[in-house]
Amino acid sequence: MIEVNDLHKSFGDAHILKGITTSFEKGKTNLIIGQSGSGKTVFLKCLLGLFDYEKGTISYDGKIISDLSPDAKRDLRAKIGMVFQGSALFDSMTIAENVMFPLRMFTKQSLSEMEDRVNVVLNRVNLPDAHKKMPSEASGGMQKRVAIARAIVNNPKYLFCDEPNSGLDPKTAIVIDNLIQEITDEFSITTVINSHDMNSVMEIGEKIVFLKNGFKEWEGSKETIFRTDNKAVTDFVYSSELFKKVRRMYQEENQ
Numbered sequence: 697m698i699e700v701n702d703l704h705k706s707f708g709d710a711h712i713l714k715g716i717t718t719s720f721e722k723g724k725t726n727l728i729i730g731q732s733g734s735g736k737t738v739f740l741k742c743l744l745g746l747f748d749y750e751k752g753t754i755s756y757d758g759k760i761i762s763d764l765s766p767d768a769k770r771d772l773r774a775k776i777g778m779v780f781q782g783s784a785l786f787d788s789m790t791i792a793e794n795v796m797f798p799l800r801m802f803t804k805q806s807l808s809e810m811e812d813r814v815n816v817v818l819n820r821v822n823l824p825d826a827h828k829k830m831p832s833e834a835s836g837g838m839q840k841r842v843a844i845a846r847a848i849v850n851n852p853k854y855l856f857c858d859e860p861n862s863g864l865d866p867k868t869a870i871v872i873d874n875l876i877q878e879i880t881d882e883f884s885i886t887t888v889i890n891s892h893d894m895n896s897v898m899e900i901g902e903k904i905v906f907l908k909n910g911f912k913e914w915e916g917s918k919e920t921i922f923r924t925d926n927k928a929v930t931d932f933v934y935s936s937e938l939f940k941k942v943r944r945m946y947q948e949e950n951q
Contacts, residue, residue: 697722698743698854698886703752705738712738713749714910723884725877725900727891730907731932737858739907740890744776744856745769756854774802777847777885779857779876783839785831785846792818792827795846802850817845821875837868841875848879855880857889861896873899894933897921906932 698720705713712735720726728736741747743754745761753760756772764772777798785794792814799810818824821841831839840860847855857876861869877900880887889896897904901918906929914926921929 697757698888699753699755699758700743701753701755703739703742703749703754705735705742705747705749712910713742715752716907716910716912717752718905718912718915720886720888721903722886723880724887724902725880726886726888726903726905727897727901728888728905728907729891729897729932730913731892733909734907735910736890736907740856740858740888743888744778745773774850775853777850777852777855779840779843779847779855779860781859781862783831783843785839785842787831789831790827791823791829791831791834791842794831794842795849798846798850813849814845817849818842820848820879821845836863837871840864840868840872844872844875844879848883848885851883852885855885855887857887857891859890859892861891861893866895869893869895870899876900897933908932 700716700718703713703716704711716739728739730736738747742749753762755761759772761769761772786797789797795814795817796810799805799813803810805813814827818826821844823838823841823845826834826838826842831842834842855876860872860876864872873896876887876889879885891897898918901921904916904918904921905912906914908928913928914924916924921933924930
């Protein structure tokens with residue numbers, strides 16, 4: 697579990713995060729949503745330890761990040777998998793080499809051990825024959841699956857995804873959502889997803905944290921978001937036509 701208590705972050709005079717307190721549960725897909733400028737990207741980077749913050753605490757399974765030694769922080773980093781918005785694959789490496797990269801960085805495994813592990817995770821994301829391809833030869837959906845394979849190759853306890861459906865068509869986006877959900881369940885990972893995609897919210901939003909102007913405006917699940925009267929939430933989600941349709945269906949079923 698990741699726990700956040702009274703988190704504040706500023707850049708100069710701009711107060712970006714304003715006392716956020718929440719938690720992200722093990723074995724669940726936890727989504728951070730909000731409009732552009734709500735603070736969700738800064739929040740994610742604070743969670744990852746990329747940004748320092750002025751006040752508050754972030755703890756991983758009871759261990760406060762700011763209290764950790766450099767070695768302990770490195771150990772924690774080895775337990776974190778990251779799927780970047782643009783996949784962030786290395787153009788000069790094959791897909792297999794991209795997936796192997798965290799193993800080379802964080803483990804002392806032999807080459808054959810690393811190759812075996814790469815085979816396992818590429819099979820898991822349904823890319824059994826992609827090893828020798830270059831990223832430029834892969835579609836957007838394939839690149840996302842490679843990014844997921846790389847993120848889980850080191851058996852992480854925590855998985856972070858920054859807009860994993862960005863640039864994908866709706867059908868492929870659902871495939872990626874389902875894959876992230878399956879991996880979270882299968883390996884009991886604490887998964888945190890930064891998203892603006894209401895389809896993802898309705899597909900896999902087991903825990904949802906909604907930010908507005910740097911505040912935690914609301915939190916709940918994909919079931920409770922249909923019942924909330926919070927105007928900030930409804931104003932945001934009503935921008936999705938699919939959400940409107942599903943909410944009407946939900947309300948009709950529960951009358």
